[in-house]
Amino acid sequence: MSAPAAVPAAVPGFAAADHPAAGGLLTIDLDALTGNWRRLRDALSPGTECAGVVKANGYGLGAVTVARALSRAGCRTFFVAQLDEGLRLRPTLPRDARLFVLSGPAPGTAAAFAAAGLIPVLNSPEQIAAWADLARARDRALPAAIHVDTGMARLGLTPGEVAALAADGGVPPGLRPVLVMSHFACADEPGHPLTPRQIEAFRAARAAFPGVPGSLANSAGVFLGPEAYHDLARPGVALYGSNPTPGRPNPMADVIRLQGRVLQVRCVDAPGSVGYGASHRVACRSLIATVGIGYADGFPRSASNSAVGYVGETPVPMVGRVSMDLVTFDVSGLPADRMVRAGDLIDLIGPHNPVDDLARRAGTIGYEILTTLGPRYARRHVDRARRGPDRGDGKDSGS
Numbered sequence: 001m002s003a004p005a006a007v008p009a010a011v012p013g014f015a016a017a018d019h020p021a022a023g024g025l026l027t028i029d030l031d032a033l034t035g036n037w038r039r040l041r042d043a044l045s046p047g048t049e050c051a052g053v054v055k056a057n058g059y060g061l062g063a064v065t066v067a068r069a070l071s072r073a074g075c076r077t078f079f080v081a082q083l084d085e086g087l088r089l090r091p092t093l094p095r096d097a098r099l100f101v102l103s104g105p106a107p108g109t110a111a112a113f114a115a116a117g118l119i120p121v122l123n124s125p126e127q128i129a130a131w132a133d134l135a136r137a138r139d140r141a142l143p144a145a146i147h148v149d150t151g152m153a154r155l156g157l158t159p160g161e162v163a164a165l166a167a168d169g170g171v172p173p174g175l176r177p178v179l180v181m182s183h184f185a186c187a188d189e190p191g192h193p194l195t196p197r198q199i200e201a202f203r204a205a206r207a208a209f210p211g212v213p214g215s216l217a218n219s220a221g222v223f224l225g226p227e228a229y230h231d232l233a234r235p236g237v238a239l240y241g242s243n244p245t246p247g248r249p250n251p252m253a254d255v256i257r258l259q260g261r262v263l264q265v266r267c268v269d270a271p272g273s274v275g276y277g278a279s280h281r282v283a284c285r286s287l288i289a290t291v292g293i294g295y296a297d298g299f300p301r302s303a304s305n306s307a308v309g310y311v312g313e314t315p316v317p318m319v320g321r322v323s324m325d326l327v328t329f330d331v332s333g334l335p336a337d338r339m340v341r342a343g344d345l346i347d348l349i350g351p352h353n354p355v356d357d358l359a360r361r362a363g364t365i366g367y368e369i370l371t372t373l374g375p376r377y378a379r380r381h382v383d384r385a386r387r388g389p390d391r392g393d394g395k396d397s398g399s
Contacts, residue, residue, distance in 0.1 A: 010351035011257035012382060016344050022378035023292025023325070024299075025259040025345065028061050030383040032253040033239055034073035039251070040222050040235045041074075048229045051215075053236035054089070055081035055102065060298075060373040061240060061256065064092045065381055070239075071097060079234055083109055086118040100145055100179070103155075110134045114142060119178065121145040123155040125165070128175065135174030145179035146171070146209060150201035150216075151194050152185045159205070166208040179232065180209045187220035187228070188246055199227055206230075219244035223251075242366030243356050250356070256370070258349040258377070260291035260309070262340050265331065274328050275320025280305055282319075287332045289316070289340050291348075294325040298372035299348065303362035310347040311340055 011032065014025040041050035052075045053059075058066035067078055067089060077098045080086050086101045093099060104120045104127045105113050113120050114134060122128045122144050135142040149156030157165065171177050182202045186192035202216050213231035219238035221228045223245050238244040241255035268288050274280045291309075295301045299322055307318040309329050316329045331340055340346065349355050355366045362369070 011254050013257050013259055013347070013350065014345065014378070014380070016261075019378035020261075020343065022376070023261050023263070024297055024348075024374075024377040025261070026373060026377040026379045027257040027259075028065075028379065028381045029253075029255050029257075030065070030069040030381050031385065032241065032255045033061075033066065034069050036239050036241065036252045036255070037070055037073055037075060037235070040219075040233070040238060043222055044233055045226045045229050047231070049077060049232045051075065051077035051079060051232055051234045052239060053079045053218075053234055055079060055085060055236070056371045057085075059237065059240045059367070060370045062379075062381070063089055066239075067093060069383065077232065079236075083112060083118070087112070087116055090116050090118060098178075102147075104147075105130060114138070119143050119145060121147050121181065122175075123147045124157065125161055128165070128172065132172035132175045135176075141174055141176040143176045143178045145181055145215075146177050146212070148180060148182050148202065148205040150182040150198040150205065152183050154183075156182060157205075159201070162205050162208050170208070177209055177212045179215055180206055180212045181215040181232075181234075184216065184218055184221050184228075187218060187224060188244060190247070195224065199224075202230075237367050237370070240366075240370055241355060242359075242370065246356075250354070254351070254354050256349055256355065256373075257347065257351075258373075259345040260293045260327065260348050262289045262342055262344045262346060263292045263326075264342055265289045265340060273320075275304075276323055277321055279321050280319040280328075282330075285332075286319075286330050287334075287339075288319065289329045289331045289346065291327050291329065291346055292325065293348070293377075294323050294327060296324045297374035297376050298369070299327060300358075300362040300364060300369065300372075302364065303358065306361045307348070307358060308353055308361070310350055310352045311338060311344075313352070314338065315352070316346065 011029040052070040054063045054067045057063045079100045081102045100119045102121045104123045110130050147156040186194045206214050215232040217228045217233040219235040238252050243250035268282050268286050270282050270284050272282050293299050301322045304321040309316045316331050319330045320328045355369050359366045359369050
């Protein structure tokens with residue numbers, strides 16, 4: 001991928017007076033999200049479509065809101081993981097948008113896919129047979145994607161099953177394949193030997209589906225070059241600001257900002273301790289700020305005693321364990337004129353501590369941080385081009 005375009009400014013935050021009853025405030029910058037989609041789209045070869053993966057409730061940010069923003073930016077193909085996600089999202093998308101469901105039809109659900117206009121990703125000979133049976137029963141061709149396994153060993157037709165399908169004359173009558181796809185296992189690990197093997201395996205598998213468009217590249221796959229692109233790329237986490245190229249500068253713009261509200265500031269004298277298990281012991285008199293979010297809000301317990309918040313430009317270390325509803329920060333290092341008090345905000349994910357930084361300190365990945373963002377946060381979606389900041393409750397109808 002060529003050098004990234006200049007990314008938008010940092011995600012704007014809430015003001016301290018906003019939503020005074022909320023312990024955590026989550027801002028979602030839809031302009032940054034659509035900018036990320038355009039950046040990925042423009043990096044692809046001419047003729048390669050850029051889809052949008054909006055599974056897991058739009059990676060925790062609201063599938064309906066996210067998909068609508070991507071649609072306004074020009075995205076016409078979307079992917080979710082499960083039938084229920086597709087049923088909720090399909091009515092909110094334009095009629096010309098395509099919505100694929102990655103898990104395919106479970107037994108007894110094929111008719112629901114067809115009725116809703118969802119396109120199943122068929123992962124097994126059984127799913128192919130069920131979809132073809134429905135097409136014959138309705139006497140019309142039904143579109144579907146065919147998933148081939150090139151090395152992930154989760155879902156998809158094995159090479160032997162692809163060969164058997166080809167030997168049997170290809171896809172059954174009535175099934176109209178509109179995409180053949182596979183998924184990279186290690187595209188975010190430069191030089192991993194499985195990646196070129198998957199590229200070659202997918203090229204070979206496509207021969208069994210002549211004329212059918214292909215899709216292989218995920219977020220990290222976009223950065224592998226044209227041999228990974230085929231006809232359609234399926235970026236997911238990169239849209240939401242997480243780095244698809246670990247170990248290198250993040251080419252994507254940050255999309256979220258999470259601020260926690262200070263509930264109380266207190267002095268703790270040595271040799272006192274903070275939180276459950278007394279896992280943090282103060283070495284000298286310390287000022288401890290308690291913030292009203294916790295693991296019930298998706299803030300990872302594994303970040304205990306390791307996460308960092310920010311007050312303006314100044315880092316403040318998290319001390320003690322993350323509990324269900326509370327986290328604590330040592331704010332002793334703040335200058336007197338910047339000292340926080342009850343009602344003030346601390347950046348938990350923000351301009352100085354993006355989502356991948358929190359994930360690293362918690363021993364996880366940005367995907368998990370995003371998809372576990374809890375419902376108790378006061379949310380607003382920023383869409384400057386459309387209507388400016390939405391300071392409502394951020395509930396995403398239908399997602």
